[in-house]
Amino acid sequence: MPPVSPETRALLRLTLTPGLGPISIARLAESLGSHAAILTANEHALRRVKGIGEDRARTIARGLVESEKLADDEIALADQLGVALLGIHQLEYPPLLRQIPDAPPLLYIRGNLDAATLDRFPIAIVGSRSCTLYGTEQAERFALALAQSGLTIVSGGARGIDTAAHRGALRVKGTGGRTLAVLGCGLAHCYPPDNHDLFETIAGSLDGQSHGALISELPLRTPPNAENFPARNRIISGLSLGVLLIEAGRKSGALITAKQAVEDHGREVFALPARVDSSASFGSLDLIKSGGAALVTHPDDLLAALESPARHLHNGTHEARFGAGTAVLRTASESAPEPALFSVPSPRDAALTPAQSAILAALDEPRTLDDLARLISIDPAALRADITILEIRRRLERHGSLLARRA
Numbered sequence: 001m002p003p004v005s006p007e008t009r010a011l012l013r014l015t016l017t018p019g020l021g022p023i024s025i026a027r028l029a030e031s032l033g034s035h036a037a038i039l040t041a042n043e044h045a046l047r048r049v050k051g052i053g054e055d056r057a058r059t060i061a062r063g064l065v066e067s068e069k070l071a072d073d074e075i076a077l078a079d080q081l082g083v084a085l086l087g088i089h090q091l092e093y094p095p096l097l098r099q100i101p102d103a104p105p106l107l108y109i110r111g112n113l114d115a116a117t118l119d120r121f122p123i124a125i126v127g128s129r130s131c132t133l134y135g136t137e138q139a140e141r142f143a144l145a146l147a148q149s150g151l152t153i154v155s156g157g158a159r160g161i162d163t164a165a166h167r168g169a170l171r172v173k174g175t176g177g178r179t180l181a182v183l184g185c186g187l188a189h190c191y192p193p194d195n196h197d198l199f200e201t202i203a204g205s206l207d208g209q210s211h212g213a214l215i216s217e218l219p220l221r222t223p224p225n226a227e228n229f230p231a232r233n234r235i236i237s238g239l240s241l242g243v244l245l246i247e248a249g250r251k252s253g254a255l256i257t258a259k260q261a262v263e264d265h266g267r268e269v270f271a272l273p274a275r276v277d278s279s280a281s282f283g284s285l286d287l288i289k290s291g292g293a294a295l296v297t298h299p300d301d302l303l304a305a306l307e308s309p310a311r312h313l314h315n316g317t318h319e320a321r322f323g324a325g326t327a328v329l330r331t332a333s334e335s336a337p338e339p340a341l342f343s344v345p346s347p348r349d350a351a352l353t354p355a356q357s358a359i360l361a362a363l364d365e366p367r368t369l370d371d372l373a374r375l376i377s378i379d380p381a382a383l384r385a386d387i388t389i390l391e392i393r394r395r396l397e398r399h400g401s402l403l404a405r406r407a
Contacts, residue, residue: 008087017063100238104217111203111213124240126254127161135247143168145299147177150391157181184232185224237261242268248283366402
């Protein structure tokens with residue numbers, strides 16, 4: 001693992017200090033000038049910060065002293081487990097997650113999280129642990145199709161829909177699709193234990209090929225307590241361009257993810273219809289009826305809806321367009337378009353930009369990204385973005401390192 005920088009170590013000490021959470025750490029850093037300044041602040045300086053009372057300041061001051069040794073132990077264990085620490089100040093930190101009001105100051109990563117390229121366009125798939133066979137089948141179906149189109153599948157690593165979504169992404173032929181599992185425990189634990197092989201596959205421990213990452217904001221030894229999971233859900237939503245809900249009862253934790261996505265994070269939210277007499281689907285059906293989620297029946301529905309957020313993300317305008325506070329709940333009539341008399345062109349037939357047309361023209365035979373860069377005079381970053389859009393529109397596909405035009 002790369003050495004931990006002083007700034008990342010400071011964040012680690014703060015996250016290990018009782019009485020401090022993401023919002024209070026951000027507030028203290030703003031008031032005192034930096035994360036490092038918090039570590040040397042006395043009780044009086046802490047007490048002057050809004051929201052920090054006398055008792056809490058005393059607890060924090062005592063915890064900051066103790067955090068020095070705790071950080072040493074945590075870094076040693078992370079190195080032993082092959083876990084990297086990623087601070088919110090680092091360029092590698094996921095830009096979508098950084099937008100949310102209570103973004104984790106520090107992430108623990110096992111595997112490979114590549115927010116700049118491989119995991120640039122993530123979609124969350126969530127649902128009930130107690131799902132039906134239909135729910136499992138559809139989670140795998142949607143995850144497979146979306147991963148084939150170049151999207152990264154984000155879920156919570158739980159039994160049921162989460163597990164099916166991760167497995168669907170890994171079924172992509174060749175090197176497999178990309179998937180991120182956001183866990184409600186520290187990465188020194190495996191929960192649920194029956195997903196051990198799944199998690200090892202994602203992290204790359206079984207075949208030496210990373211297919212994504214295991215992610216947590218919790219210290220490594222944190223057990224999978226029930227109170228950890230609601231906070232975990234905001235990370236699933238925050239990482240993603242949108243959230244797809246598949247089978248959720250009225251008390252399902254997946255509804256928390258969907259609610260945060262649309263109300264707190266300004267994300268696109270979708271739900272799959274299911275049996276109207278199945279309690280496993282009452283929550284997702286209620287969300288569709290209330291206009292809190294758009295009804296989808298095919299992966300192409302999501303690909304079309306996510307193209308605009310993906311473009312804004314590439315152009316650096318996603319937060320202004322879709323950030324927290326910008327979401328508008330759809331009414332039921334707005335969630336599904338009126339039926340047309342004539343067939344509507346699918347996303348893959350939509351108008352292409354000149355650059356996208358040039359890319360397809362150059363793919364008269366399968367070529368690598370480097371081949372395309374030599375043939376077409378396009379900025380490399382723009383080239384990668386257009387390739388992703390063409391994948392989303394299902395106009396091209398990957399075969400290992402080669403890109404090929406779809407028939």
